Amino acid sequence: MQQEKYFDCDWLIVAAGLGSLEITKPLFAEFEMKPVLGQAFHVKILDSAHNPNLFTPVVSYDDIHVVPLGHGEFWVGATVEFTDEMGAVTADQTLMDEVWQQAIAFYPELKNAEILRHWSGKRPRPEGQGAPVLKPLQGYKNILLATGHYRNGVLLAPATALTIRDWLLAPETIPF
Ligand SMILES: Cc1cc2nc3c(=O)[nH]c(=O)nc-3n(C[C@H](O)[C@H](O)[C@H](O)COP(=O)(O)OP(=O)(O)OC[C@H]3O[C@@H](n4cnc5c(N)ncnc54)[C@H](O)[C@@H]3O)c2cc1C
Structure with a gap:
């Protein structure tokens, strides 16, 4: 059985997303994560104030999400892109186009949208x-x-923060 050690502080909470790997590597951590890239759009439907067809709840279909931000603006996303055999991942234009075309297919008003921003991030x-x-x-x-x-x-x-708070207040409940 592995010996249990104390790090030189009261508590160390590692909440650095993918960076958590780099932080815990010197401690010989036994967990692994990989990045999964996601591309999304911030768009504005032109002339939205005068568009009677504009329907604005969150709409999700086939894992594509159209999220209203108000004033005719929406988030549309996202791709799900895995690493290659070398562990690398770069944004794939074809997948981005597919998301956009799929979104237009179930939310046709997006045909009249201007893309304000296109971004990507890596999910841990x-x-x-x-x-x-x-x-x-x-x-x-x-x-x-x-x-x-x-x-x-x-x-x-919020649930993560509450769990960590509960563990700090009652360390005997931490599932070692
Ligand atoms: C396109 C896309 C769409 C998404 N959609 C949703 C959604 O609809 N709903 C949802 O719930 N989630 C969604 N997610 C996932 C969500 O963004 C992540 O699960 C979330 O950001 C993880 O939060 P986190 O605080 O653990 O890590 P992060 O948000 O990655 O934050 C980690 C922080 O730690 C910092 N850091 C890293 N390394 C170090 C270091 N060595 N020292 C100090 N600081 C460091 C970083 O700079 C960063 O500020 C989406 C992600 C993407 C990419």
């Missing part, structure tokens, strides 16, 4: 376990991992 996807990675770092009594949220880090942020 745990390997060999489900998301998120919310647990003590193996071998340490005072390092907690709050990372690897993959596609749901915004959604799960």
Whole structure:
């Protein structure tokens, strides 16, 4: 059995997304994550104020999401792009075009949209376990991992924070 150590601080919470790997590497952490790239658009439907067909709830279909921001602006996304065999991932224009065309297919008003911004980010996807990675770092009594949220880090942020808070207030409940 691995000996349990204390890092030289009261508590260390590692919540650095993909950067959590770099931070914990010197501690011989036993968890792995890979980046999964996502491209999304910020768009504005032209003349939206005078468009009676503009219907503005969140609309999701076939894992594509159109999210209203108000004033005729929307988020549209996102691609899901995995790493190649070398562990690298770069934004794929074809996948981006597919998302855009699929979004127009179920939300035709987007045909009249101007793309204000196109961006991409990398989601931290745990390997060999489900998301998120919310647990003590193996071998340490005072390092907690709050990372690897993959596609749901915004959604799960409050629940993650509450779990970490509860563990700090009652360390005997931490699942070592
Ligand atoms: C296109 C796309 C769409 C998404 N859509 C959704 C969605 O609809 N709903 C949802 O819930 N989630 C969504 N996500 C996922 C969500 O963005 C992530 O799960 C979330 O950002 C993870 O939050 P985090 O704080 O753990 O990590 P991050 O947001 O990656 O933040 C980590 C922070 O740590 C910092 N850091 C890194 N390394 C170090 C270091 N060595 N030292 C100090 N600081 C460091 C970074 O600079 C960064 O500020 C989406 C992601 C993408 C890319």
